[in-house]
Amino acid sequence: MSKIAGAQGNIFEDAKNWPPIGTASLSGYERSRVLLNRGQAGFVDVAQEAGVTDLLDGRGVAMADLFNNGLLDVVVANEKGRALLYRNIANPSHWVELKLVGTRSNRSAIGAEVTAEIGPGRQRQVVDGGSGFCSQNDRRLHFGLGDQRLGRVTIRWPSGTEQVLNGLAIDQLHVITEPPR
Known part of the structure; x- marks a missing residue:
């Protein structure tokens, strides 16, 4: 990667x-x-x-x-x-973006861990609340897929709740709300 x-x-x-x-x-x-x-x-x-x-x-x-x-x-x-x-002017490869919304956890979902199964491997990202000196990356998580297939996506919310998503459509943003208990 x-x-x-x-x-x-x-x-x-x-x-x-x-x-x-x-x-x-x-x-x-x-x-x-x-x-x-x-x-x-x-x-x-x-x-x-x-x-x-x-x-x-x-x-x-x-x-x-x-x-x-x-x-x-x-x-x-x-x-x-x-x-x-x-501005990125590349020909886009496949991707998926996740905007997480906390309910039991903090609303910004800071600290949520997302693991995406992509092809034969995995990518893990964490929603952070500060990413550098005088700057802040977007809290939406971006997973570049290239030519790989997106499999299961697992979210571990700061509350401890684990949410598993299957069959997410690619090449779009998904807004995911933390489930109730």
């Missing part, structure tokens, strides 16, 4: 629905970098190819599907400059 990672504004997100850049690192007082993870071969900076060429003092970095199209976009807050939006 590819990851996107940031320095001061730490981001670790699934990058299957990104253009072929793999991993991004954006931080202050340095040229912004986009690092492609080549596995055993290490990382290669592909910032120029990805269009990340600004020389601003990047601080906060956040990711969200800003246009509700299954593609994660990146917003960078800069110390003494304008904010930058890196």
Whole structure:
């Protein structure tokens, strides 16, 4: 699985629905970098190819599907400059997004753990309430599927309730409400 990672504004997100850049690192007082993870071969900076060429003092970095199209976009807050939006223009692969709404747990579902069975593997994500310096990622959870099939999705709510979902439609956002006891 590819990851996107940031320095001061730490981001670790699934990058299957990104253009072929793999991993991004954006931080202050340095040229912004986009690092492609080549596995055993290490990382290669592909910032120029990805269009990340600004020389601003990047601080906060956040990711969200800003246009509700299954593609994660990146917003960078800069110390003494304008904010930058890196809009994802890749051809989308398959995906599913989950917006969790707590009832017995906190309404924002912070702390909920979601495990999605994707193809032969699993991805696990946790809804967090703060994800970096001067930034906050979207609390909706985005699972990039690529060409893999989505299987069972298990949610462990902060209240301790476990909810299992089967047959979720792909390529859309699902709003999931915590079940009563």
